[in-house]
Amino acid sequence: MTIKYVIFDMDGVLVDSEPFWAESQIETLAQYGVHITEPDCEKYTRGVRVDELATIWCEMFNLAIQSTALRNQIVDTVCQKISANAQPMDGVYELLDFLKEKHIPVALATSSDRQVIKAVFDKLNFWDYFPIQCTAADEELAKPHPAVYLTAVKALNAKVKDCMIIEDSVTGLIAAKAANVRTFIVNEKFNDERFAIADERMASLRDVLAKLKMEL
Structure with missing residues (x-):
């Protein structure tokens, strides 16, 4: 894939x-x-x-x-x-820069509203990385419904089969899999059985980067 x-x-x-x-x-x-x-x-x-x-x-x-x-x-x-x-998650800029170098478009799909998005993006300078920002606050149904992820796929003008999602919560994982998108869980407790439906389970974004370097 x-x-x-x-x-x-x-x-x-x-x-x-x-x-x-x-x-x-x-x-x-x-x-x-x-x-x-x-x-x-x-x-x-x-x-x-x-x-x-x-x-x-x-x-x-x-x-x-x-x-x-x-x-x-x-x-x-x-x-x-x-x-x-606020502090960035370990490896986030390295992963985002790698995706930019590979010309892989990215999008945000969060349960947080735009006030929180702005606070995070202002603090950590994410604006240039994410021209597409989708929030479940704009959807009729929130995660675990897949609406915000399906909106992000549409905003990217992408096909579901060509996308992957990076999540950290059970609620988000359920939403991502309901959208039928390949999903990586990144969480220190990645071995928790509640994450069993994830396609990949990892401890950090650096692990995601290592995986993508092998695939892309």
Whole structure:
């Protein structure tokens, strides 16, 4: 299978932002007397769209605040943390430069909204790498529905069989495979059985780069 296009998730793939999402949820919910943990965030909200994330907590804890207001608080906190402290995932620029050298077009397909995309791209200078930015916030259905990935394939003017997706979450993996696209999982816990449906499972983007150097 020839790889002609690569579609990237963002949080946890391009940027080490998952801790910021967890911290922001923990800090925001604490203002309403609710105490959650990082494992709670991993279990219930990793990879989901932020409006759905807020709804999950509002319903789980019967919060008086409107989910849209909670969503806005969490997103604002995440963006502040990204702007101050975000770091790229190991190997990301090397992989992006390799794909550019090979004339492999890339696209972004993330559950984060455009406010978060802007914070990440401004901080880490990703604008020139990703002329195509797709967000599940623009879709009727979020991951694990494949809509955002199918939108990215269409935006690339590509065929599904020519694409690959790089994901880090179970929710994103389900979406990617539902789009019928070859999917690489990049996660320190890549041996987790929940990732078994991935086409490739790797610990870092440097492993992805090594694999693609053999294929391209």
